[in-house]
Amino acid sequence: MWIYEKKLEYPVKIKHTNPTLAKLILTQYGGPDGELGASLRYLSQRFSMLTPEAKATLNDIGTEELAHLEIIGAIVHQLTRDLTEEQLKASGLDAYYVDHGVGIYPANAAGTPFTAAYIQSTGNPAVDLYEDMAAEEKARKTYEYIMKFIDDPDVMDPIRFLRTREIVHFQRFGECLMYVQDEMGKKKVFPIENNNPCKKNCNCEEN
Amino acid sequence: MENLLEELTQLDFAAVDLALYLNTHPNDENAISLYNSIITKADSCRTKYEKNFGPLCSFRSFSRNNNWTWIKNPWPWSTDFYSKL
Numbered sequence: 604m605w606i607y608e609k610k611l612e613y614p615v616k617i618k619h620t621n622p623t624l625a626k627l628i629l630t631q632y633g634g635p636d637g638e639l640g641a642s643l644r645y646l647s648q649r650f651s652m653l654t655p656e657a658k659a660t661l662n663d664i665g666t667e668e669l670a671h672l673e674i675i676g677a678i679v680h681q682l683t684r685d686l687t688e689e690q691l692k693a694s695g696l697d698a699y700y701v702d703h704g705v706g707i708y709p710a711n712a713a714g715t716p717f718t719a720a721y722i723q724s725t726g727n728p729a730v731d732l733y734e735d736m737a738a739e740e741k742a743r744k745t746y747e748y749i750m751k752f753i754d755d756p757d758v759m760d761p762i763r764f765l766r767t768r769e770i771v772h773f774q775r776f777g778e779c780l781m782y783v784q785d786e787m788g789k790k791k792v793f794p795i796e797n798n799n800p801c802k803k804n805c806n807c808e809e810n
Numbered sequence: 811m812e813n814l815l816e817e818l819t820q821l822d823f824a825a826v827d828l829a830l831y832l833n834t835h836p837n838d839e840n841a842i843s844l845y846n847s848i849i850t851k852a853d854s855c856r857t858k859y860e861k862n863f864g865p866l867c868s869f870r871s872f873s874r875n876n877n878w879t880w881i882k883n884p885w886p887w888s889t890d891f892y893s894k895l
Contacts, residue, residue, distance in 0.1 A: 606869075612822075660834060664830065673886075677886065681887070
């Protein structure tokens with residue numbers, strides 16, 4: 604179950620349009636390291652997560668990513684208000700415009716549609732958490748690349764907020780990984796998968 | 811409205827961030843009491859906001875008018891949200 608609240612996690616109040624910037628920021632909506640992929644990744648992986656700490660963390664960060672998706676959508680939407688034909692042509696948003704107008708479509712900066720191939724869900728809690736830590740770092744990197752193109756403080760403000768969240772999430776996933784590895788190290792019967800190719804179930808390290 | 815919204819946004823964010831911390835530090839009593847004090851403040855701020863500016867949720871908030879204000883109020887992705895409530 605989810606509850607929607609009619610407010611943003613962090614405010615977006617952009618006074619000046621900038622379609623060129625909008626096109627770049629859109630990648631955090633539907634690109635390879637974007638917020639849609641992040642949310643889908645954690646909310647899918649949580650079903651096979653191990654330990655109470657890790658289950659709660661994937662559930663709650665997956666939820667927060669939906670709030671970030673909304674922030675990115677709001678930024679792109681506000682950056683593309685009341686555009687003239689000249690602005691569209693000069694900005695390079697014209698190719699996007701003929702497919703989507705100024706609607707918000709989950710694609711990367713080059714216009715390639717979102718794909719679930721950006722994410723994994725392996726059923727192995729430790730493997731998934733390694734991916735999650737990498738994902739947070741990749742998203743941070745994307746925000747930093749985007750920041751090089753921002754000269755408007757109204758846009759920089761929410762982008763800076765989102766970047767810092769990647770750092771916090773990375774930290775929390777790292778803590779979860781410690782709990783999960785501790786649990787997996789207990790060598791009890793592991794219902795999700797048995798990585799040991801020795802079928803004798805004898806705890807020999809024959810792998 | 812901007813001040814009340816700003817206050818609520820800040821309190822809710824503090825709660826979100828503390829909750830994530832508590833997921834991996836479930837025995838930190840100081841963090842739990844800080845979390846509880848923020849929730850108390852956020853609850854009263856949320857009630858005040860809804861009384862003045864309408865519902866925050868379409869199926870949890872009390873409807874204070876005879877018409878359905880949920881659909882009338884501006885949405886948070888529009889700049890109107892911050893100026894025209």
